[in-house]
Amino acid sequence: MSAMTPQQLTKQVLAAYAGTPDPRLRELLTSLITHLHAFATETGLTRQEWLAAVEFLTATGQKCDAERQEFILLSDVLGFSSLVDLINAADGATECTVLGPFYVPGAPTRAMGEQIGRPEDGIPTLVRGRVTDAAGRPLDGATLDVWQSNSDGLYDTQDPQQPPFNLRGVFVTGPDGGYHFRTVRPASYPVPVDGPVGDLLRGAGRHNWRAAHIHLIVSAPGHRPVTTHIFDAENPYLDSDTVFGVKDSLIRPFRPAGPADPPDVSYITEMDFVLAAQ
Ligand SMILES: [Fe+2]
Numbered sequence: 001m002s003a004m005t006p007q008q009l010t011k012q013v014l015a016a017y018a019g020t021p022d023p024r025l026r027e028l029l030t031s032l033i034t035h036l037h038a039f040a041t042e043t044g045l046t047r048q049e050w051l052a053a054v055e056f057l058t059a060t061g062q063k064c065d066a067e068r069q070e071f072i073l074l075s076d077v078l079g080f081s082s083l084v085d086l087i088n089a090a091d092g093a094t095e096c097t098v099l100g101p102f103y104v105p106g107a108p109t110r111a112m113g114e115q116i117g118r119p120e121d122g123i124p125t126l127v128r129g130r131v132t133d134a135a136g137r138p139l140d141g142a143t144l145d146v147w148q149s150n151s152d153g154l155y156d157t158q159d160p161q162q163p164p165f166n167l168r169g170v171f172v173t174g175p176d177g178g179y180h181f182r183t184v185r186p187a188s189y190p191v192p193v194d195g196p197v198g199d200l201l202r203g204a205g206r207h208n209w210r211a212a213h214i215h216l217i218v219s220a221p222g223h224r225p226v227t228t229h230i231f232d233a234e235n236p237y238l239d240s241d242t243v244f245g246v247k248d249s250l251i252r253p254f255r256p257a258g259p260a261d262p263p264d265v266s267y268i269t270e271m272d273f274v275l276a277a278q
Contacts, residue, residue: 010037056196063195067157069101073197076100076243077206090224090276092134097229097245100215102155107145107168115182116169121162122151122184125254126265127230129272130177131218138177139275142220145170146181148213153189185254185267186212188237201242211237211246216273223275230271 013033020026039045063070075081076098085096110116115124131142147168149155156162171179190208193201201208212232219225231238231246233253238246254267261268 006037006041010034010041013037056200059196068192068195070195070197072101073191073195074200076245077191077197077201079244082244085227090226092274093224093276094218094226094228094273095247095249096226097247097250098243099217099227100243100245102149102157103147103215103217104157104165104168107147107165107170110169110171110181112171112174113180113182114169116146117150117167117182117184118162121167122187123267124265125183125185125267125269126180126257126262127183127214127269127271128178128180129270131173131179131220131273131275132177133223134274134276136274138175139173139220139223140175140177142173142177142179142218142223142273142275143170144173144179144181144273145217145219146183147215148183148186149189151184151187153187182265183214186214186232188212188235191242206242207237207240208242209237209240210243211235211241213245218273218275220275222278224278226273226275228273230269232269 010033014030017026017029017033020029040050060070060074072081081098085098089096127146131139131144133139147155150159150162150167152159154162156164156166156168167183169181171181173179188209188211191210192198193208198208212235213229215227215229217225217227229245229250231251233251238251250271252269252271254269257263257265257268
């Protein structure tokens with residue numbers, strides 16, 4: 001009688017889950033078990049390494065609380081969040097990217113052109129463009145929910161000096177689909193490394209900086225919303241964003257304002273958004 005092989009064990013485990021009544025759950029479990037077993041078999045995973053992984057995941061869960069989501073951060077730095085975004089992207093629409101941990105629903109609706117920050121938050125910048133459908137027709141009543149950090153790389157929720165909903169705002173387009181708002185030029189910021197994900201990044205020799213960006217959720221009735229960023233073309237972290245959020249189509253120059261531009265801003269960036277029908 002020969003000893004059981006890893007392949008035989010994998011087969012046995014798969015068979016035990018083959019009767020899962022829900023077809024989608026059955027598909028997910030079958031694939032998960034197949035890939036998880038293959039990972040251990042291929043790498044010759046040791047018992048010590050298995051235990052280290054269990055301890056790492058335990059610590060990841062223990063680091064989570066109402067404000068801190070270490071599992072999402074783990075998913076982000078492994079590129080898994082971006083992968084799920086890619087798989088679910090709508091054809092022909094503006095590319096999406098990570099939501100990140102700093103979104104707060106309920107930001108105030110602001111008048112078109114309004115400044116969402118304060119003078120001390122950074123260099124005044126005008127952002128403008130159009131929201132259209134996939135055929136290029138302007139979308140009336142499209143909503144842009146915008147949020148970003150100040151020039152120190154801090155969001156209002158991280159910084160007691162900033163009032164609630166600072167550097168956040170909701171803008172609604174008119175019949176021409178156009179939008180414009182004032183903000184500050186965004187800064188790079190580090191993701192937190194005082195938890196297990198920090199150990200992972202250090203162990204891999206990776207830095208923990210995000211490329212500077214403005215967050216937006218763009219939506220319109222009858223269309224699929226897009227959660228995305230505008231990235232600053234001059235940022236040094238575009239090629240190494242710690243959460244793999246950068247897509248070429250989302251990078252925009254922040255050009256110095258000229259004599260024909262509004263006198264109260266130093267930089268101007270332009271980005272159009274395309275939404276696919278639902
Ligand atoms: Fe962000």
